[in-house]
Amino acid sequence: MEFTAAHAAAGFRDAVRTRTYGMSSPTGGARFDSLCVAPPSPTGDGDPLVASIVQSTTFVRDGLESGAVHRYSRESNPTVAALERSLGRLEDALDALCFATGLAAETALILATARSGDHVVCSRAVYGGTTRLLRQVFADLGVDATFVDTTVPCEVANALRPETKLVFVETPSNPTLVLSDLREIAAIVRASRAILAVDNTFLTPVLQQPLELGAHVSVYSTTKFIEGHSVALGGALVTRDAALRERLFFLRKCTGAIQSPFQAWLTLNGLKTLPLRIERQSANAERVARWLAGHEDVAVVHHPSLPGFPQRQLADAQHRGGHGAVVSFELAGGQERARRLLRGVRLCRLAEHVGSVETLLTHSASMTHAAVPREERDALGISDALIRLSVGLEDPRDVIDDLAVAIAGSRACDAQEEVIRCAAAE
Ligand SMILES: Cc1ncc(COP(=O)(O)O)c(C=O)c1O
Numbered sequence: 001m002e003f004t005a006a007h008a009a010a011g012f013r014d015a016v017r018t019r020t021y022g023m024s025s026p027t028g029g030a031r032f033d034s035l036c037v038a039p040p041s042p043t044g045d046g047d048p049l050v051a052s053i054v055q056s057t058t059f060v061r062d063g064l065e066s067g068a069v070h071r072y073s074r075e076s077n078p079t080v081a082a083l084e085r086s087l088g089r090l091e092d093a094l095d096a097l098c099f100a101t102g103l104a105a106e107t108a109l110i111l112a113t114a115r116s117g118d119h120v121v122c123s124r125a126v127y128g129g130t131t132r133l134l135r136q137v138f139a140d141l142g143v144d145a146t147f148v149d150t151t152v153p154c155e156v157a158n159a160l161r162p163e164t165k166l167v168f169v170e171t172p173s174n175p176t177l178v179l180s181d182l183r184e185i186a187a188i189v190r191a192s193r194a195i196l197a198v199d200n201t202f203l204t205p206v207l208q209q210p211l212e213l214g215a216h217v218s219v220y221s222t223t224k225f226i227e228g229h230s231v232a233l234g235g236a237l238v239t240r241d242a243a244l245r246e247r248l249f250f251l252r253k254c255t256g257a258i259q260s261p262f263q264a265w266l267t268l269n270g271l272k273t274l275p276l277r278i279e280r281q282s283a284n285a286e287r288v289a290r291w292l293a294g295h296e297d298v299a300v301v302h303h304p305s306l307p308g309f310p311q312r313q314l315a316d317a318q319h320r321g322g323h324g325a326v327v328s329f330e331l332a333g334g335q336e337r338a339r340r341l342l343r344g345v346r347l348c349r350l351a352e353h354v355g356s357v358e359t360l361l362t363h364s365a366s367m368t369h370a371a372v373p374r375e376e377r378d379a380l381g382i383s384d385a386l387i388r389l390s391v392g393l394e395d396p397r398d399v400i401d402d403l404a405v406a407i408a409g410s411r412a413c414d415a416q417e418e419v420i421r422c423a424a425a426e
Helices: 002-010 012-017 032-037 078-089 102-113 128-141 153-159 182-190 242-255 261-271 274-293 312-318 334-344 374-380 396-425
Strands: 097-099 119-123 144-148 164-170 195-199 217-221 235-239 298-302 326-331 360-363 386-390
Touching (some): 078 235, 097 242, 102 128, 102 164, 102 235, 128 144, 144 153, 274 298, 326 334, 334 360, 334 386, 334 396
Parallel strands (some): 119 144
């Protein structure tokens, strides 16, 4: 099948398999893909193959001196802990901390690092919800944020102040897929008192390992690729810093932001197929991006795999064998054309989401980035015509056929309107 050859050529599986992980894991020195599938704890005779969900909100203690690990599920829960073990070992890190959503994880991270009077540096090209959280919630609590172009590392250096406690970078960025050089930024941030957090939602640890590149924390909306089937919300923070983890654990307990056991269980099951899904979806995205780039009606396409992608060298150095399943593009003809295309698709669906097994289209300006003022969206390249595509597991030829019909349909409307306009003018 074409998929196998394409992937072998891209070195996908070799790239993620060359590294062995901590011997302390129950699977010994197992490789990445095995760690995604392996149960979080060793299983013995008669144990269920698939970890059970522990829904109990509370746990019995022997007495007041009980050393029980789990006491109350707002603090910790065995099913959530199982997901945390699995996610942590994918980055050779401490057990992750899982949250109800990606934004709950980001909230805990900011609370853990910054207080009133402190300062945060954040990528300008970032998920709209992150911008909103910093501008409309933390600003009122006295945490100042500067948004900079992190694709230019010296902008990070210039924005650092003595009171900067957190540098938050998203790469590839949502939705224009510009890249920030994590090694360079980590060197800058590590020379200061701030910590570097990287939103790795789009690539996941399969295709990018922020901690290996020097970050202190990897941030995830597990709602996206990690769970992968659009059935569970979740967020995760992964770090090797024990003191930071302890503070995050405490804040999660205080704010009640932990993921529910059922959502964690769904995510654990999704994780088993993460390497396969993201590799295939990434390869499918490359194919769709190439097709879009060759289409006469398409004005702009963003995907790091494309030959003309301005940061191609960085993409190859920083990503592990693939560039992710998210593509964005604009049709010549602007917003109205985009609107018609979004109405015209059949297989692909319009939804505010990425990372699902279904191909989804998003209109970033009115959906994910609606909270970002228009002039800032324009400066970031998020025009009203920009469409974000999260390519799924369908045969990419069907995705292309669907887009081809929808693009042609939107053109026909152009022609019809032109006739109407001319008739009206006569
Ligand atoms: C890159 C990125 N980070 C964080 C989030 C927030 O995640 P959640 O929706 O799980 O709160 C999203 C959501 O779309 C996202 O795309």
